[in-house]
Amino acid sequence: MSTTVRNLLEKGFKSLSKTERKSPRLESELIVMHLLDVDKAYLYTHPNRIVNKEIIDKFEELVEKRKQGYPIQYILKNQEFMGLDFHVTEGVLVPRPDTEILIEYIIKFARKNDKEKLKILDIGTGSGAISLSLAYYIENSYIYSVDISEKAIKIARKNKKKMNLEDRVQLITKDILEGFPEIDEKMDIVVSNPPYIPSRDIDSLQIEVSKYEPRLALDGGDDGLVFYRYITEKAKEKLIYNGLLCYEIGYDQGESVKNIMKDNGYKDILILKDLQGRDRAVIGRMG
Numbered sequence: 001m002s003t004t005v006r007n008l009l010e011k012g013f014k015s016l017s018k019t020e021r022k023s024p025r026l027e028s029e030l031i032v033m034h035l036l037d038v039d040k041a042y043l044y045t046h047p048n049r050i051v052n053k054e055i056i057d058k059f060e061e062l063v064e065k066r067k068q069g070y071p072i073q074y075i076l077k078n079q080e081f082m083g084l085d086f087h088v089t090e091g092v093l094v095p096r097p098d099t100e101i102l103i104e105y106i107i108k109f110a111r112k113n114d115k116e117k118l119k120i121l122d123i124g125t126g127s128g129a130i131s132l133s134l135a136y137y138i139e140n141s142y143i144y145s146v147d148i149s150e151k152a153i154k155i156a157r158k159n160k161k162k163m164n165l166e167d168r169v170q171l172i173t174k175d176i177l178e179g180f181p182e183i184d185e186k187m188d189i190v191v192s193n194p195p196y197i198p199s200r201d202i203d204s205l206q207i208e209v210s211k212y213e214p215r216l217a218l219d220g221g222d223d224g225l226v227f228y229r230y231i232t233e234k235a236k237e238k239l240i241y242n243g244l245l246c247y248e249i250g251y252d253q254g255e256s257v258k259n260i261m262k263d264n265g266y267k268d269i270l271i272l273k274d275l276q277g278r279d280r281a282v283i284g285r286m287g
């Protein structure tokens, strides 16, 4: 039993259209591209290429998984972030485009600052999206990246190697709520996209997130603010004078996080908006 590229694409499209998946044609294309290791142009210039049974079976298996809500990025094992390709699998949060505003802010800040070495601590590294894109775009940076999950650290290590950033990013497995890592130097920047969803809200997120993304990366405790309270206080001892504390936040957490920072003596606090005009990041300076 064999078929053609055209038929396979059509089959995937029809099958994915029966579910709530938003882009059935695109997702069918992406899965075929992934399995054949070809680009999109190839699909439409080789519609009659014969596809063997092994590929058809694999395709059906992946389409079925996707129909159950399994994230397309875990199927493709890849997500682009800040123009870089991140390997992602179950066990790490899929990097989100909204996080890029935080990175862009830090890159701009770094370029205005002519220090020889810019030391950054990233808390909750996951796949390495924040740490590695900062290291990639800020040439004088040195990044300490902490994550509680050994699995996440392994994935970040793989991405670090792939991006050739071995010398400038140090990965540390540690539960941050047990204390900051013991690093003698003070930091110029502490950055974090911590878990910030209130525990009881996780089950009502879209299925891709609630069922398949790691709870460890999402669960911010009863009110979603546990990590902000802890990190904001601890970072006071870790940051240099005027050092930056930078957070990604949930759309309705801007004022709460700003107040946590204010209560801890931070100054020049500002809230950045995301692509949809919602609060998405809070930045402050150590006073």
Ligand code: GLN
Pocket: 093, 096, 193, 194, 195, 196, 197, 209, 217, 218, 219
């Ligand atoms: N942005 C993620 C979501 O809402 C949450 C990430 C986090 O808790 N840090 O899907």
